Amino acid sequence: MTTTCVNFHSLTLKLDTKNPKQYHYTSKPTFKSPIFASVGGSGRRLIESGTIQSIPPKDAAVLLGSKGSALLLDVRPEWERAKAYVPGSLHVPLFIQDMDNSVITLLKKWVHFGYIGLWTGQKFTAINPEFVSQVQGVVPDKNVMLLVACGEGLRSVMAVSKLYEAGYRNLGWLAGGFNRARDGDFPVEGAEKLQYATIGGASYYFLKLLILLQAEGSSS
Numbered sequence: 001m002t003t004t005c006v007n008f009h010s011l012t013l014k015l016d017t018k019n020p021k022q023y024h025y026t027s028k029p030t031f032k033s034p035i036f037a038s039v040g041g042s043g044r045r046l047i048e049s050g051t052i053q054s055i056p057p058k059d060a061a062v063l064l065g066s067k068g069s070a071l072l073l074d075v076r077p078e079w080e081r082a083k084a085y086v087p088g089s090l091h092v093p094l095f096i097q098d099m100d101n102s103v104i105t106l107l108k109k110w111v112h113f114g115y116i117g118l119w120t121g122q123k124f125t126a127i128n129p130e131f132v133s134q135v136q137g138v139v140p141d142k143n144v145m146l147l148v149a150c151g152e153g154l155r156s157v158m159a160v161s162k163l164y165e166a167g168y169r170n171l172g173w174l175a176g177g178f179n180r181a182r183d184g185d186f187p188v189e190g191a192e193k194l195q196y197a198t199i200g201g202a203s204y205y206f207l208k209l210l211i212l213l214q215a216e217g218s219s220s
C-alpha cells in the first residue's frame with residue numbers, strides 16, 4: 001500500500017516503505033534586503049535557523065503534488081488572490097482592507113495613495129486580527145505540513161511567525177513568494193499569471209507595455 005510521509009524538518013518524501021526518496025533543499029534565504037530586515041524579525045530568525053524551512057517554488061510543487069502531504073496556505077489579500085491563485089490552496093489573508101474612516105486614518109490613506117497606492121494599486125490595509133483563529137478554523141491539526149505563501153515572501157514571514165507562536169510546528173515558507181514562481185511551477189486559476197498578481201496600479205500598465213514591447217522585439 002502506498003503511503004506518504006512528509007515533514008519539513010526532515011524534508012523526506014517516502015513514496016512507499018521500500019523506496020524512500022530524499023529531497024534536499026539547498027536554497028537558504030539571506031534576508032540582506034533592507035525590506036526583509038525590517039519585516040517579521042522573529043519569523044526571519046526561525047527561517048534562518050532552519051526551524052521553518054525555506055522552500056523554493058519549483059520544489060514546493062513537488063511537495064504539493066504528493067497526495068496527502070502538504071497544504072498550501074495563501075495569506076495574500078482577497079484582491080490579489082482574485083487575479084490568480086493555486087487551486088486547492090487555503091486562503092486566510094494576513095492583511096485586510098482598513099475600513100476605518102477616522103480623520104487620522106483618512107489622512108494616512110491619502111498619503112498612502114499618493115506615495116504607494118497610485119503606483120502599485122495596493123489598498124490601505126490593516127493586519128487581520130482574526131488571522132490565527134481563522135487558520136485554526138481551517139487547519140485544526142497543528143502537526144499538519146503547512147506551506148505559507150504570499151506575493152513577495154514578506155507577509156508570509158510575518159504569518160509563519162504568528163503560526164509558530166500559536167503552536168504550528170511543521171511549517172514551510174515559500175521563498176520569495178509567488179513572484180518567483182515560473183510558468184508551470186503551479187497550476188493556476190485566474191485571469192493573470194501567478195507571479196504578476198501582486199502588481200497593480202500604474203505599474204501594472206507599465207508591466208503590460210514592457211511585455212508587449214518584448215513580444216514585438218521577439219517577432220521582429
